[in-house]
Amino acid sequence: MVNFDKVTFEYIRRDEEGNVESINKALDGIDLDVKKGDFIAILGANGSGKSTLARHINALLTPTEGTVYIEEMDTKDEDNLLNIRQKTGMVFQNPDNQIIASLVEEDVGFGPENIGIPTKEIWERVAFALEKVGMTAYREKSPNNLSGGQKQRVAIAGILAMKPECIVLDEPTAMLDPKGRREVIETITELNKKEGITIILITHYMTEVVGADKVYVMNGGNVKLSGTPREIFKEVDLLKEYKLDVPQVTEIAHRLRQQGIQLPDCILTVDELVAALGAGICL
Amino acid sequence: MLRDMTIGQYYPVESPIHRLDPRTKFLGTIIYVVSLFLFKTFWGFLLAGGFLVMVTILAHIPPKYVLKGMRPMLFLLLFMMIFNLLLTPGEVIGEWWIFSVTKEGIYAALFMGLRLALLVLGSSLMTYTTTPNKLTSGMESVFGFLKVFKVPVHEMAMMISIALRFIPILLEETNKIMKAQQARGADFESGGPIKRAKALIPILVPLFVSSFRRAGELAEAMEARCYHGGDGRTKMKPLKYHKGDLIAYILLAGLVAGCIFIP
Numbered sequence: 001m002v003n004f005d006k007v008t009f010e011y012i013r014r015d016e017e018g019n020v021e022s023i024n025k026a027l028d029g030i031d032l033d034v035k036k037g038d039f040i041a042i043l044g045a046n047g048s049g050k051s052t053l054a055r056h057i058n059a060l061l062t063p064t065e066g067t068v069y070i071e072e073m074d075t076k077d078e079d080n081l082l083n084i085r086q087k088t089g090m091v092f093q094n095p096d097n098q099i100i101a102s103l104v105e106e107d108v109g110f111g112p113e114n115i116g117i118p119t120k121e122i123w124e125r126v127a128f129a130l131e132k133v134g135m136t137a138y139r140e141k142s143p144n145n146l147s148g149g150q151k152q153r154v155a156i157a158g159i160l161a162m163k164p165e166c167i168v169l170d171e172p173t174a175m176l177d178p179k180g181r182r183e184v185i186e187t188i189t190e191l192n193k194k195e196g197i198t199i200i201l202i203t204h205y206m207t208e209v210v211g212a213d214k215v216y217v218m219n220g221g222n223v224k225l226s227g228t229p230r231e232i233f234k235e236v237d238l239l240k241e242y243k244l245d246v247p248q249v250t251e252i253a254h255r256l257r258q259q260g261i262q263l264p265d266c267i268l269t270v271d272e273l274v275a276a277l278g279a280g281i282c283l
Numbered sequence: 284m285l286r287d288m289t290i291g292q293y294y295p296v297e298s299p300i301h302r303l304d305p306r307t308k309f310l311g312t313i314i315y316v317v318s319l320f321l322f323k324t325f326w327g328f329l330l331a332g333g334f335l336v337m338v339t340i341l342a343h344i345p346p347k348y349v350l351k352g353m354r355p356m357l358f359l360l361l362f363m364m365i366f367n368l369l370l371t372p373g374e375v376i377g378e379w380w381i382f383s384v385t386k387e388g389i390y391a392a393l394f395m396g397l398r399l400a401l402l403v404l405g406s407s408l409m410t411y412t413t414t415p416n417k418l419t420s421g422m423e424s425v426f427g428f429l430k431v432f433k434v435p436v437h438e439m440a441m442m443i444s445i446a447l448r449f450i451p452i453l454l455e456e457t458n459k460i461m462k463a464q465q466a467r468g469a470d471f472e473s474g475g476p477i478k479r480a481k482a483l484i485p486i487l488v489p490l491f492v493s494s495f496r497r498a499g500e501l502a503e504a505m506e507a508r509c510y511h512g513g514d515g516r517t518k519m520k521p522l523k524y525h526k527g528d529l530i531a532y533i534l535l536a537g538l539v540a541g542c543i544f545i546p
Contacts, residue, residue: 058507060506082509085509096452097497097500100504100505101415101416102444110508110510115509116515119520122517122519140295144451162508
């Protein structure tokens with residue numbers, strides 16, 4: 001579905017005469033292969049290149065070197081642009097700066113309008129998309145009166161209405177409260193399970209990646225670690241080196257293990273820790 | 284204070300006026316505005332005012348809400364009325380220092396004041412009853428013929444609708460910045476007008492910077508959603524005339540007739 005082949009991207013800073021002042025390699029030879037229907041999470045601290053990576057999937061940026069393929073389509077080819085953007089929708093961090101219309105339903109209809117869907121079908125798609133994210137009750141409301149989590153769900157609906165095969169979410173929860181965060185994560189998890197939509201979630205909140213099929217950890221423009229959440233969370237020390245926070249329970253389990261308490265090294269939830277500790281005491 | 288600004292905001296209720304085709308409302312507003320400038324006597328304003336009251340009632344918008352739209356214009360209104368009052372030559376009624384109030388001045392002040400008030404109230408009614416998206420399609424279609432002359436009609440309409448959508452967001456942001464500055468000891472309330480204007484600079488600078496950032500992000504989000512200008516774009520809510528529009532046009536014809544027959 002999404003394929004990165006040795007992708008390098010440089011932000012080039014020029015002074016007033018156009019001479020190169022500095023080159024900042026945001027991506028440095030990335031290889032990535034996302035299968036259809038996967039739930040992928042990309043973790044990384046600020047400046048790790050994860051947002052740059054996200055913008056490559058949607059052809060908002062094109063690689064300096066290497067190639068990005070979206071279902072065999074090269075993102076560098078201008079003719080593929082609309083096709084790629086319809087297939088891979090993108091949800092951004094700030095909920096206010098991605099809602100274009102003043103009514104929820106009109107905003108959801110914005111994408112289908114752009115790709116030339118007939119009027120009748122736009123309405124069907126809008127109804128479907130709002131239903132999927134649980135925002136049907138708000139269809140005639142102004143986005144300004146919604147909470148952050150609801151706004152992000154509207155943004156997701158706006159993408160859904162374009163019938164994408166893949167949704168890229170670039171830190172969709174960074175500006176939300178815990179409730180909004182939960183709403184967004186539940187919505188995308190459900191879309192992945194029920195609609196089979198490929199999800200690429202970019203975040204720096206470790207707790208959000210627990211449900212992912214595969215996690216990539218980025219640092220300095222490179223993928224440093226990849227694997228299932230359990231495999232990733234074993235590497236507590238490495239993650240800390242990449243300035244990421246491990247979930248609280250995993251950290252506690254890690255420290256207890258360092259103190260010599262026998263515990264399995266893949267604890268992700270409070271329940272698992274309680275069970276593991278309980279078993280230990282019984283022994 | 285800024286939160287109360289209602290001008291340019293959509294007021295979401297169901298009403299016959301809300302249901303009207305935006306083209307009808309747009310042309311209606313243009314006719315109404317032009318009529319205000321054609322009327323030479325108060326009789327004309329009575330007609331225009333009556334028209335305004337009728338539309339407000341039909342639109343189910345509380346009169347208080349409509350009048351609130353006047354608030355940002357109040358200063359301009361008073362300013363204009365005072366100047367008209369003091370500087371119109373004619374039959375002198377009272378004198379004070381270098382100013383003299385004339386009969387014509389009082390007449391002119393009332394006349395101009397009423398005209399401006401009716402102008403603002405009438406045109407804000409259009410934005411109260413029309414969603415920006417509909418307003419945009421209306422304008423796009425009314426001015427569509429300009430495309431022949433290479434005028435970017437669609438792009439301009441899109442810009443206006445986005446500007447309207449961001450008014451409340453930027454107002455909220457202004458309030459936030461003001462509070463942040465006040466928390467650090469900024470004073471917006473005291474001093475003369477020059478000092479107060481200067482105190483606004485630390486608000487405007489961050490506001491500008493953040494608007495540019497917003498604009499950049501919004502453009503990116505629009506592009507990500509396949510926006511590529513007006514070509515090949517379909518409409519979720521295409522414009523269609525209904526029975527109500529016919530009635531509205533008949534009433535507008537009455538207003539036009541009023542323009543012609545009322546001196």
